[in-house]
Structures are given as C-alpha cells and as structure tokens.
Amino acid sequence: xxxxxxxxxxxxxxxxxxxxxxxxxxxxxxxxxxxxxxxxxxxxxxxxxxxxxxxxxxxxxxxxxxxxxxxxxxxxxxxxxxxxxxxxxxxxxxxxxxxxxxxxxxxxxxxxx
Numbered sequence: 514x515x516x517x518x519x520x521x522x523x524x525x526x527x528x529x530x531x532x533x534x535x536x537x538x539x540x541x542x543x544x545x546x547x548x549x550x551x552x553x554x555x556x557x558x559x560x561x562x563x564x565x566x567x568x569x570x571x572x573x574x575x576x577x578x579x580x581x582x583x584x585x586x587x588x589x590x591x592x593x594x595x596x597x598x599x600x601x602x603x604x605x606x607x608x609x610x611x612x613x614x615x616x617x618x619x620x621x622x623x624x625x626x
Contacts, residue, residue, distance in 0.1 A: 514557060514587065514588035515585060515586070515587045515588070516553060516554065516555060516585055516586045516587075517554070517585075518583050518584065518585050519549075519552060519553045519554070519583075519584050519585070520581055520582070520583055520584075521549045521552050521553075521581065521582050521584050521606075522579065522580065522581040522582075523541070523545075523576060523577065523578050523579065523580055523581075523582075524578065524579075525578055527548065528541070528578055530548075531545060531548065540575060540576075541575070541576040541577070542570075543570040543571060543572045543615065543617075544568070544570045544617070545576055546570065546572075546576070546582070546584070546604060546606055546615050546617050547568065547570065547604070547617055547619075549582070549584050549604065549606070550586075550604065552584075553584060553586060555586065557588075559623050560623070560625070560626050561623055561624050561625075561626055562623075563600070563621040563622065563623045564621065564622050564623070565619060565620075565621060566620040566621060566622055567619075567620050568617060568618065568619045568620070569617070569618050570615065570616070570617040570618075571615065571616050571617075572614065572615045573612075573613055573614055573615065573616075574608070574612075574614045574615075576614070576615070580608070581608075581609060582606035582607065582608065582614060582615075583606065583607045583608075583609070583611075584604060584605070584606045584607075585604075585605055586602055586603065586604050586605075587602065587603050587605070588600065588601075588602050589601045589602060589603055589618070593625075596624055596625050597622050597623065597624055597625065598622070598623045598625060599620070599621070599622050600619075600620070600621040600622075600623070601618065601619070601620050601621075602618070602619050602621070603616055603617065603618050603619075604616070604617040604618075604619070605617075
C-alpha cells in the first residue's frame with residue numbers, strides 16, 4: 514500500500530496547536546511531521562481503533578514554517594499473530610525539489626473483531 518502524494522505546508526497555526534500540547538519549541542522536533550497524517554487520505558481503514566506502539570522519526574533537514582513537503586505513506590510490513598494484526602508504516606516527506614527531508618516509522622497493532 515502506498516498513498517497518493519499529498520502536499521502539506523507547515524503553518525503558524527499548526528505550530529501553535531502543537532505547542533499548546535507540548536510547550537514552546539525552539540525548533541520543530543523530528544516528531545512534528547506525525548501531525549501531517551491529518552491532511553492525508555489513507556486508503557485503508559481499520560475495523561477497530563489502532564494502538565500506536567512506537568515510532569521513530571528522523572529529519573534530514575530542519576523543518577520550517579511556510580515550507581511545503583510532498584508526503585507519502587507506505588505500508589512496510591503487515592503480520593497477524595492470534596487476534597492481532599501488526600503494521601509498520603512509513604511517512605516520508607520530500608521538499609519540492611524531491612530531496613527526502615524526513616521519515617517517520619510507526620508500529621501499530623489492531624485487535625481483530
């Protein structure tokens with residue numbers, strides 16, 4: 514599974530909403546792109562709510578307000594164990610020139626109904 518490319522621009526409002534939860538930031542942290550999921554259309558739905566087990570995020574360039582990123586999510590791995598399905602997916606963001614700026618890898622678990 515791979516989503517369509519979605520263009521996301523970091524706005525002042527996005528940063529203010531983030532800081533309302535996590536406090537004032539001197540620079541945007543590597544985990545900031547996780548909020549980009551809000552702006553992306555995910556092709557698959559879960560029958561029950563997924564649990565976010567863990568994540569790793571790496572930024573190759575500093576993130577900035579006003580910058581736009583071409584974002585795509587790929588399903589890297591899916592496995593079933595008993596009543597649970599485990600997913601590993603990557604959110605990757607590229608600048609408008611096509612260079613990778615960040616990668617966030619999430620591990621999710623979903624209990625089968």
